[in-house]
Amino acid sequence: MIEPLVLKGFRDSLPYEEIPKKKIQRKLEDVFETFGFVPIDTPVLEYENVLLGKGGGETDKQIFHFEDNGGRKVAMRFDLTVPFARFLALHHDELAIPFKRYHIAKAFRGENPQKGRYREFIQCDFDIVGCDNAQSDFEVLSLMHASFSAMGIGNVCFHVAHRGLFNDFLSSIGVGEKSIDILRCVDKLRKIGRDEVGKILVDITGDEQKSSRILDYITCGDGRPFKETLDIISSIIGSETESLARMRQIYALLDGVGIADKFIYDASITRGLDYYTGIVYETFLTDIESIGSVCSGGRYNNLASLYTKENLPGVGASIGLDRLMAALIELKSPLVSDTANADILILPKPDETLKASDTAFRLRGMGIRTDVYLLPEKKMKAQYDYAEKNRIRRSLVFGTDGYVVKNLETRQSVTVAGLEEVAALCR
């Protein structure tokens, strides 16, 4: 006998988890499609040097990599961004540019498992490639907003900033050349707090006053409406830079469709990654901010440069579905709490199997999710246990005067003559 073990850091998804996961995925796909975004897929396995973007040397320990039976060095994708860059380089001639794609798929990392972190996880990325303008920045922000609305999450706040604007500010106080170190340090504000960030900034700039001016800058949006923060930044920097103009355009578009109140300019958002060049953003659920950002991204202006000379500017975002699921469970969202496998369960007597299959056939034809209990010789208790485990709310038995539909929560029964009426009770 072999022990049926699952690898450390991996997990099965049981129906009560998989049903809501699929619902969320569908909601997102529906929204993406309403925005004209198209799905793509790429292989789970790729050449190691393609994924790592380099010829050789030591391989990152977090990557699952091996030599296949043909002696090729291969690796499992660790995100959806790198494969997308490779995809763009390979296919840009075949694609409609601007290219608006989404990709919901698994990625793999060998990092040490901790609470809420797994070695196999689902990413949901969406990007617009081929333009660098306020409309495309806005389109992604607008899609983020629509996604959370579609999931019924109203208490959400999108924290937006602009890398270039931060650099404008740093230049204005004379530390522009240290921008990469400063951006990385500021990115840790939520994790390590204002005091720690201040100390590191003193180390970087060698100047306490400059450190405190940076701290003031990154917290200048605190609690303020988006537009007000932009005006404050304008007066801090002392000029209307190109990046500021871009942010004003984006704000105008957000305001134009009436969703600006969900967005704030949060100058502390910098995103750690090097490839961002313009707008950057993170998304927080105001009821459980502690869970961290559930949707992040930004503008990058040369994602595929490792693989092609073609210049492909882009803007995009990524939702961590596992973290989002955890949040929705904590928020008791209806999206994750209803996990019934069916609207109604037919409980036939042993001699009623023909009748049961015919009834199921017709109810399903009306769009009613219908389960038939397949072991009619079992005791009543087993039958109701089955209904409970599947969280089914209604049962149907064949009475002498018609269909007896029982509400399994209230335990009240009602007898109806026709299947149309059964269907109506289920809706």
Next chain:
Amino acid sequence: MIEPLVLKGFRDSLPYEEIPKKKIQRKLEDVFETFGFVPIDTPVLEYENVLLGKGGGETDKQIFHFEDNGGRKVAMRFDLTVPFARFLALHHDELAIPFKRYHIAKAFRGENPQKGRYREFIQCDFDIVGCDNAQSDFEVLSLMHASFSAMGIGNVCFHVAHRGLFNDFLSSIGVGEKSIDILRCVDKLRKIGRDEVGKILVDITGDEQKSSRILDYITCGDGRPFKETLDIISSIIGSETESLARMRQIYALLDGVGIADKFIYDASITRGLDYYTGIVYETFLTDIESIGSVCSGGRYNNLASLYTKENLPGVGASIGLDRLMAALIELKSPLVSDTANADILILPKPDETLKASDTAFRLRGMGIRTDVYLLPEKKMKAQYDYAEKNRIRRSLVFGTDGYVVKNLETRQSVTVAGLEEVAALCR
């Protein structure tokens, strides 16, 4: 610069492929859910010995396997059946039995790529575990039927047989002990033809007469209705065996819901795999039979026995989505031919971006898939090229008297005053 190569036997899925793939998947999921089947998922990576069902020895060359950074011997799943058996052994106490699950996911095999075969492919499995009766056999057949109906594939024929009934026949002619070899040989009928099978059967049975009786048996259903074939088999065997009774019950249920005419009893269907013990089936599209079976499966009575002493009989089927996609493309199914990313494309002038984003916002709110061309400064030709590449059928420009909606196929335009009318044109 790194060459953006994809591994041999792997492939990207471009929007024109991924859009229909998602549509098919959704159709199937909708049907599965109407039948009360629930989704599960399992990890792509598992312990090698768990997937291979053995302690050590040489590893199958078709399996992607390696040692991970923690020194564990791991492998990528090569089907969804073995992980499901492992899943059942690990979780059966938590599941509602009978357990009706579906699983649509990728599997991986290192076999040499050939036409229509890839090293990464999508399987779609559905099973009922925990009962051994005609109702559950019927439920899976009925679900298969409903799945193909939902995909709009009417010209389909389900070829059904019963392993036990074949064994009854073999016993009746005195070659029961050679059943495994004979079943495997008969399974090749479609591939190598009647004459070749006949020769091998002579080798196995050592008896030309018996070989030809087997050939007669496996072709006895040819062109006949299901019930007639059962009667013929009854008279060939000379008794009403238990397996025959089961097939008659299944037939009665199929007939009861009016779908029996899509099923034939085809005694040549045996399925190569050892674990099948009862009913077995394959599915052929009558317009392109040559493509092979697009949905196959059967009853197995001890799938999880490698991992648990719990007795878990089951019945299920598997759809090869890649083969099905290829078939639907050949059949010019509407399910795969409409790959537009949007119902309408807004083409704003450079100074109309606010108006465009507001119009898109409102149309999307009405459920209309709306794309906005994000490079308004580009020439007309680029804009219409974009529409064509995305296969969008309608464009919208802002006219002086209202919205000008153009049908891009007929090139006819109509001006309407309100967005409700635009939406109506798109529906």
